[in-house]
Amino acid sequence: MRKGKESFTVFEHDCLRIGRGKQKLTNEQLEALQLFYGENGVPFYSLIHHGVRFNEYVGVIQVGKTVIEVLPKADKANPNDESVKTTWRNVLISMLYAVGIFDIHAPSNSNLRLRSNSILDLYFDLFIKEIEYLLHRGLVKKYRKTSGNRSALKGSIQFGKHISQNLVHQERFYVRHTIYDTQHDIHAILYKALKLLSFINTNVQLSSRLGTLLLDFPELYDIKISEYLFDKIALDRKTEPYRKALEIAKLILLNYHPDVKKGTSNVLALMFDMNLLWERFVYVSLRKHKLANTSIASQNTRNFWKPQSGYRSKMKPDIVLNKGTDKCLVLDTKWKNLNGYNPSPEDLRQMFVYMKYYGAKKVALVYPGVENINQSGQYYDHSSQDSMHLSNEECSVISIKVEKDVKAWQKKIYENISQWFYHF
Structure with a gap:
């Protein structure tokens, strides 16, 4: 199915x-990963x-033609079992869909066919779908300024250039005028992403579609890719349909690291912090099912400490429910399997601070797990002289079983947390 991969x-x-x-890695593969790691390291x-x-x-x-797929895992199942890999690959894809990363204009069942390969194929497939969608609806044209010699006087004549270039050819005019066409930066970005995909793609299923798109898409000028380039693009009513294609192009182009020395170990890294993904997944699951009288905020920031000079320190819990009310609750999500152990003292101390600063009734740490467990624990009374005296202040540990069906999983997340939520 794949060529040289x-x-x-x-x-x-x-x-x-x-x-x-x-x-087993080869010496060349390890060397490429070491070069990509560099002196400053990478978080992956x-x-x-x-x-x-x-x-x-x-x-x-992807290093050269070698693809390394890294999957999440929150159970003790045999990691060498192919069915376990398939299950967790689908879990990851489902989570990415749920948080909106794979929200596309032209959904179809073809992405299911690619799930058996890798998330990289799925990303490429989604980008191809977006470009096919944009071509089908017609590429947006924009006005742009251009200069050059023309056989007819159109626009404003540039006298300096006109005199220096047309002393012999008096039938020509060096002018600056406006053109309305598809030659603009948005299309240049998409065209560059298409060319990159055609170069690094190793999936035969996608190769013919990429070739067709390169024939149908207008050939554009080369454009220098940077964060600033994407930041300065302002989408309007006409170009809003380009948003998802640009998001995927940004992800691919900014995470592609060409090997300038050999040209054989180019690196493309499309990686997600599992802690952040789990946090976002829990948040969207609660928001999807929440009651009308319940407020929910993600990454709510408060000032924590101020030095005499310099910047203030802030605190930022993952999820705050009913902020500012007597039923305020704080959640912090952790992508790890406790395996029956207690949370770390650092996590428990952090939740205690959240309770105090947000005036929370209760706080909880939310983990993935192999079964649904809701267990509360009490902090010791820090105001008592008796070091063994417990207070009424609680921090719960909520473990939520990972479900293969993402909709059932999201509902289970809401049910488990809401059961804790309303149990005062």
Whole structure:
């Protein structure tokens, strides 16, 4: 199915090494990952002896023609079982869909066919769908200024250039005028992303569609890619349908790192912090099912500490329910399996501070798990001389079973948290 491609599928916190394990890196692959890591490092993995250890980031890293897929995992199932890999790949894709990362204009069932390969294929497929959608509806034209020699006087004549270039050819005019066409920066970005995909794509299913799009899409000028380029693009009513295609193009182009020395170990890293993804997934699940009289805020910031000079320190809990009321509750999400252990003292101390500063009735840490567990614990009374005296201040631990059906999972998240929420 793939042309000249080698793939690895691992889970977060797994290792890949040279000469060890069922999946072995080559010297060239490790060297490319080491070069990409550089002196400052990358958050996706750390370097170990003759290999790499992946962190809590999940997604896909493509090094040359080698694709490394990193999946999340919150259970003890056999990581070498292909069905386990398929399950967690679908869980990750479902979470990305739920938080809106894979929200596209032209949905179809073809993405299900690509799930057996990698998330990278799915991203490429989504971008191709978006470009097909834009071509079908007609590319947006914009006005642009252009200068040059013309056989007819159109626009304003540029006398300096006209005199220097047309002393012999008096039938020509060097003018500056306005053209209304498809040659603008938005299309230049999409065209550059299309060319990049055609270069790095290793999926035969997508190759013919990419070739067709490159024939149908107008050939554009080369454009220098930067964060600033994307920041300065302002979409209007006519160009709003381009938003999703530009988001995917931005993700691909800004995360592509060409190997300028050899040209054989280019790196594309489309990786997601699993802690942030879990936080967003819990938030959208609660928002989807919440009652009308319940408020919910994500990443609500409050000042925490101010030095005599310099910047203030802030606190930012993941989710605040009913902020400013006597039924205020604070949630902090953690993507880890406690496996029956207590939360870390640091997490418990952090929740205690949230309780005090937000005036919360209760606080809770929310984890994924293999079963649904809602367990509360009490803080010791810090105002009492008796070090063994418990207070009425609680911090709960909510473990929510991972479900294969994302809609059922989202509902279960709401039910578990709301059961804790209303149990005063």
